[in-house]
């Protein structure tokens with residue numbers, strides 16, 4: 672790993688740091704409501720919880736972790752829209768932590784000549800399916816930039 676890459680990855684050590692980065696990049700003049708454009712925005716965090724996984728008979732067989740989410744809410748009367756920092760971006764709906772996305776992005780950008788999904792799997796400690804998904808989404812996004 673290059674020194675530059677380590678520096679980039681260190682910046683994205685926590686989910687909060689990733690959100691702060693994304694927030695500053697998207698809304699340099701302060702967070703605005705995507706629904707009404709209002710600037711009276713409050714932030715809140717949902718608590719991490721576990722959801723029961725049931726079998727066909729309805730017995731609880733396992734639990735799944737629902738990570739805490741960092742959300743915004745518009746304070747304008749009649750709007751009150753709730754959104755996340757990833758709403759409307761490539762990161763939306765993936766359910767992957769931003770940390771994983773940013774680390775994958777940093778690795779892909781620094782790869783010489785290019786990274787394989789297998790390398791991403793090893794570097795990030797995610798499943799191959801996740802690594803493959805990230806690899807292709809990022810490749811696609813980078814192709815559109817060039």
Ligand SMILES: [Zn+2]
Nearest residue numbers: 704707745750
């Ligand atoms: Zn609003």
